[in-house]
Amino acid sequence: MPSLDTAAIRSDFPVFERLIGGKQIHFLDSGASSQKPSQVLDAMTEFAAHHYANVHRGAYTLSLEATTEFERCRSSVARFIGATSPNEVVLTRGATTALNQIAFGWGGEHLRAGDKILLTTFEHHANLIPWQMVARRTGAQLDFVPFNEDYQFDIDVFEAKLDTDVKVVAVTGMSNVLGTLPPLRQIVEQSHSVGAIVVVDGAQLVPHLGVDVTDLGADFVAVSAHKMLGPTGIGFLWGRMDRLEEMEPFEGGGEMIADVTLESATWAQIPHRFEAGTPAIIESVGLTAAIEYLEALGMDAVAAHDAELTAYALGRLADVPDLTVYGPSDLSKRGGVISFTLGDAHPHDLATILDSEGVSVRAGHHCAKPLVRALGVPATARASFYVYNTTDDVDALLDGLSVAADIFSPSRVV
């Protein structure tokens, strides 16, 4: 009994009506960005066509409607992630902006020379480079927890490195390359015991496994809408209210102020002080629709579907000669992204060959160059799953890999 009715789901996604090169699309790159259902696209079109104006400004009907819809996005996010209040949700441009806001707005304000920022060696650049920048400005030191021999978060090294100098632990909820799921609950508990705050890059975790931020107990979580069936240009930052109160705005501008003189300004209430400028209003309507879509499916079913496909794919990939998978073998410790290489075929060649078979995979360093370097390869190919994928997509991947294996077969060595 499948967890999700994938036939019904696929019919909601116009992209799957397309053929490319006469072939059905097997989209296995949701880890980079997901496809969008009609419900999301139609909601944005309807709003932009009939209800659009700037938010939080006008006293006229359109502006009031737009403001209501924008704030409905905030409360939808709060409900989706289990926040205690919509005021804990800052709508941002995406997870990257959210992480920069946290690094500069909290880290820049509270870190001092000698403090430590503890990251992992497998962070996406979005949860690495802002901390590098803030470390340079504050004199704080960066330190890193590696993955162990099964590509899992090395809890022993984490415990050894965790001391009272550590002020920030910033960790991915799910690696976009390895699929690794660090033990967040344990990380939060131990980090808090030494007085460090915990920042979770939820860009991969939340779309696929959901999160209950109140239950998890972390301090900040960052998420992008476009990886969870929503549009580009919007995402959110959740922060526990006391942490948000400790944070300074990273950007100044319209909408984030209480009062302004030529010399100075005071900030608006939280969360508005962190939302300078006109926000992604139309996109907020898309994000609401995406959340409602995922809620209707049920995040437990979404997670189970990902897990089923991942298990099926890993099982089939294990039979492919010369294929190496980079990620935890323990299925309970990983999500639905699978990085791999095939013999001496470069991942970019693999991606081109697979594309010709109708299979879309990502190839490269996946915005995690230090990690890919640590794997000892120039790049990996990556297949990632979401609600619209089926075992047919995995089978197409395997067929494409056999074409690649033939092209790169050792017998072709001249």
Place this chain on the structure above:
Amino acid sequence: MSLEDLYREVIIDHYRSPRNREPLKHADTRAEGVNPLCGDEVTVELELSEDGSIDAISVRGQGCSISQSSASMMSELVKGKSRDEIEEVVEKFRAMMDLDGDATDVIDPEKPGSVLGDIEALYGVRKFPVRIKCANLPWTTLAEALERTN
């Protein structure tokens, strides 16, 4: 143009057994090319004679079969050639890969390899525009190495 045409055996052959890879002891000029988007790397070293022709070339790097075979085939193509001849080859290759142009002005698809030799195998990359930058990387790196001698 099928995939098979793109990954013609000649490309795989140059990828697996790249020519002119040995570093030069007395290089007169060198340049390193990187494609930051995909991470392909190519290093070009040249030994030049008095009149500027290429006496010896070393190309090495890491990356996909397109970038690395292009480097290998390029090295065979320009070795021993004068500056004018190199310019002509560079221009023909550029034209062959230029999607705004018609490659058949330069090469004859009926007689593969008759104008530029093995490297005409890269003609098929035109079908995959995102990969053209891979094919071009060694050539832009060569141009940079030559420019440094001016």
